[in-house]
Structures are given as structure tokens and as C-alpha cells.
Amino acid sequence: MEGMHEIEICGARILIDKGRAEVVDPPKISHCPMRSRVYGTGDEDAASVLTTLMKNVDEYGMFTSERLLRTEDRTVTFGASEMVSDALRDGLLDCAVTVCEGAGTFISSDPQVVQAVGAHMTGILSTSPIPALQERLRQEGCTLLDDNASIDQSAGVEKAASMGHRRIAVTVMGKDSFTAQTIKEKSKELGIETLLIGVHTTAVCGFTAEIMVHYCDILFLCASAQLWKKAGARAKVQMGTGIPVLGMSDAGKRLILNRAMNITDPMLIMKSRIPREDLGERPRPLYQPECASDLLGQE
Numbered sequence: 001m002e003g004m005h006e007i008e009i010c011g012a013r014i015l016i017d018k019g020r021a022e023v024v025d026p027p028k029i030s031h032c033p034m035r036s037r038v039y040g041t042g043d044e045d046a047a048s049v050l051t052t053l054m055k056n057v058d059e060y061g062m063f064t065s066e067r068l069l070r071t072e073d074r075t076v077t078f079g080a081s082e083m084v085s086d087a088l089r090d091g092l093l094d095c096a097v098t099v100c101e102g103a104g105t106f107i108s109s110d111p112q113v114v115q116a117v118g119a120h121m122t123g124i125l126s127t128s129p130i131p132a133l134q135e136r137l138r139q140e141g142c143t144l145l146d147d148n149a150s151i152d153q154s155a156g157v158e159k160a161a162s163m164g165h166r167r168i169a170v171t172v173m174g175k176d177s178f179t180a181q182t183i184k185e186k187s188k189e190l191g192i193e194t195l196l197i198g199v200h201t202t203a204v205c206g207f208t209a210e211i212m213v214h215y216c217d218i219l220f221l222c223a224s225a226q227l228w229k230k231a232g233a234r235a236k237v238q239m240g241t242g243i244p245v246l247g248m249s250d251a252g253k254r255l256i257l258n259r260a261m262n263i264t265d266p267m268l269i270m271k272s273r274i275p276r277e278d279l280g281e282r283p284r285p286l287y288q289p290e291c292a293s294d295l296l297g298q299e
Contacts (some may be wrong), residue, residue: 002059003127005017005127005128006125013201023049026045056120060119062120062260065130068103068116072112081117082123083218084114085112087169087255087259088109090258092163092216093195094166094167095109095168096170098114099121103137104144104151105144106142107144107156107163108140108141110142118171123173123199129272134149144284153171153172153176153183154182156170157187157194170183171199173200177204177208178181178208184215198219199250200222201219201222203289209224212231217251217252218245219246219252220246223286224287231274237253237274241279242281243282
């Protein structure tokens with residue numbers, strides 16, 4: 001591994017420096033059904049998150065200059081990169097503003113690049129430049145926000161708009177929820193359409209959940225007790241049960257259904273309340289930080 005990075009897996013905070021990874025805050029949950037299916041994890045702890053991190057380093061070159069940057073493989077059925085990649089290929093979007101370790105915020109219109117970067121992406125809290133990886137991304141037609149590996153999705157949207165893009169997907173982490181409001185307001189000023197995808201939401205706290213429910217077009221509930229309780233009132237469609245993916249707007253619903261059109265396996269679609277909790281296992285326990293307890297108690 002190259003550079004210095006701070007990442008989040010299952011709510012655990014991990015520091016990467018000088019080729020070593022250390023868990024500095026333990027996981028917030030004990031089980032994630034999505035990680036169980038993809039990586040075969042059971043109970044989550046410091047060892048399990050480090051094991052899957054190193055698996056991704058070994059298999060995909062993550063956090064190195066040799067990182068995989070192009071793939072057609074679909075890792076999960078309704079992952080963010082899968083939905084955005086299909087939408088780019090099918091002409092529903094012009095580009096995606098997302099994040100890559102060692103590069104920070106970047107812009108891409110290439111479905112294969114978006115899928116490769118996002119397929120096994122952890123929640124990146126901060127990252128430092130990996131120059132060789134940045135150059136490889138540029139060779140793949142990507143535009144980086146800067147050379148410092150800055151993570152600033154709002155600035156990324158502005159840059160994408162200046163390049164002439166008008167239909168832009170943007171990933172927003174739970175910790176950056178207030179960016180969602182900034183991006184939506186800026187989109188109106190710029191006369192563009194942004195489709196916000198809320199990811200890595202387990203540790204959302206207090207009003208951050210309200211912001212994500214209101215402004216995100218697609219929202220991953222992860223293990224957030226507050227989102228499981230509040231998001232269904234506004235949601236238009238749910239895909240998946242373990243980690244529900246909710247379409248919160250017509251645009252988000254369209255992107256989710258477009259992904260469904262690209263899946264060849266049989267699929268059950270039915271009218272239902274949202275989110276459904278009785279169709280399979282869900283993360284456990286749902287995480288409720290202290291700052292969220294009062295809001296939940298008012299329901």
C-alpha cells in the first residue's frame with residue numbers, strides 16, 4: 001500500500017500509513033449481510049475489516065499505483081457503481097463525480113472505469129496522492145479535481161459542469177451529508193441536473209439523516225437506525241433487503257429501474273411499504289449514535 005489514507009468499513013475507522021493498516025475505532029456493527037455475501041464475513045470485528053481490506057489490496061491493487069481501473073464485472077446487484085455504470089452506458093447520465101483513493105474527487109464518463117473504482121470502494125475519509133495512479137486515471141480519460149487528492153464533491157460538480165456535463169451522478173458519504181444540500185442548490189444555479197447517491201451512511205448522526213433523506217436521489221440505508229426509521233416516508237422504490245437501496249426521487253427511481261433492466265436473473269417486484277424488514281437479514285445491530293436518540297424518540 002502506498003500513501004496515507006483514512007477509511008471507514010462497517011463504521012470502523014482505519015488508518016493506512018507506510019504500507020500498514022491499523023483499526024483505530026472498532027466496527028459499529030457486528031454483521032453486514034452485503035459483506036457476508038461478497039466476502040464471506042461472519043461476525044465483524046477489527047480482524048474482519050482488515051482481512052477484507054487486504055483482500056482488495058491483493059486482488060485489485062487498491063491503495064497502490066497498480067489499482068484495477070477498468071472492469072465489466074458487477075460485484076453486487078444494486079451497488080452504486082453498478083447503477084451509475086449502467087446509466088452511463090445507457091445514456092441516462094453524462095458523467096459521474098466520485099472518489100478514488102490516491103486521487104480524491106474525479107470525473108469520469110467511462111462505465112468501466114466507474115465500475116472498477118467503485119466496486120469494492122470503502123468509505124474514504126481522507127487520502128493522499130499516488131501520482132502514478134493519478135496519471136493512469138488521466139490516461140483513462142478521467143479529470144481529477146487537483147493533484148492533491150482532495151475530496152470535495154461540490155467542487156467536482158462545478159468542474160464537471162464547466163466541462164459541459166449536464167446530467168451528473170455524485171456520490172456523497174454520510175459524514176459529508178451537508179454537501180448534498182450545497183450540491184443541489186448549486187445545481188439550480190448552474191442549470192444542471194445532479195443525481196445524488198448517499199453511501200456509507202452507517203454512522204449518520206442527528207440532523208445528517210434528515211439532510212440525506214431530503215436531498216439524496218438514491219440512498220443506501222446501511223446500518224443507520226435513523227435512516228431505517230425515517231427514509232421510507234419519502235422513498236419511491238426499494239431494491240434489495242439486506243442493505244436496502246431506496247429511490248428517493250423519480251430520477252433515483254429511474255436509475256434503479258434501469259439497473260434492474262440490465263439484470264438477467266428473475267426478479268420479484270411488488271407493491272409494499274418501505275423499507276421492508278421481513279424479507280431477509282439486515283445489518284445488526286442498527287447503529288444509533290447518542291446524538292440521534294432524541295430525534296428517534298420523537299417519532
